[in-house]
Amino acid sequence: MDLAAALVELGRLLAVKGKPEEAMRCFARSIELDPTCAIAYFAAGDALRDAGSYWEAASEYRDGLTYNPRNARALVALGNCYLELGEYGEADMAFRQALAIRPDLREAQEELAALERKSLKKAA
Numbered sequence: 368m369d370l371a372a373a374l375v376e377l378g379r380l381l382a383v384k385g386k387p388e389e390a391m392r393c394f395a396r397s398i399e400l401d402p403t404c405a406i407a408y409f410a411a412g413d414a415l416r417d418a419g420s421y422w423e424a425a426s427e428y429r430d431g432l433t434y435n436p437r438n439a440r441a442l443v444a445l446g447n448c449y450l451e452l453g454e455y456g457e458a459d460m461a462f463r464q465a466l467a468i469r470p471d472l473r474e475a476q477e478e479l480a481a482l483e484r485k486s487l488k489k490a491a
Contacts, residue, residue, distance in 0.1 A: 371401035375410050382414045390414050405435035412444060421448045439469040446478060458482060 378393030391414060397407035408431030415424035428445040432438065446461030459482055465475040 369401070371397040371404045371407060374400070375404070375407050378407075378414070379410055382410075382417070387414055387418055403434045405431040405433075405438065405441075407431070408434070409438065409441050409444070412441070412448075416444065416448055421451045424448050425452070437468050439465040439472050439475065442468070443472065443475045443478065446475070450478070450482070455482060455486070 374393045374397040378390040378397070381387075381393060382390035391411060394407050394411040394414070397404055398411075401407070408427045412424045412427035412431065415421075415427060425445055425448040428441050428448065432441055432445070435441070442461045442465035446458040446465065449455070449458035449461060459479065462475045462479040462482065465472055466479065469475070
């Protein structure tokens with residue numbers, strides 16, 4: 368395991384221990400060491416999402432997807448951020464992209480179905 372990946376793991380542990388600032392420092396340092404380390408962006412996005420910082424989390428997920436565009440779970444997490452922000456079209460697109468990569472991904476299926484039900488209620 369390289370240092371960037373080790374810092375991501377340390378950051379995740381710190382986040383679980385309720386130390387989000389320290390966790391974010393680990394993720395930022397990981398990205399400094401390896402700007403293409405998609406997992407560092409995804410981990411930062413997770414921590415920001417958990418803190419309710421959805422715009423910032425979405426930005427981290429998008430950055431990570433630049434380096435790993437086929438990460439279906441990151442696309443679902445991005446879609447969930449968009450849902451929280453009321454960006455339903457963007458959420459729909461993220462969930463559909465996730466399902467194009469992993470058609471069996473239950474979370475993406477469920478979120479997309481819920482979003483479609485919500486759209487039908489608005490149209491009625």
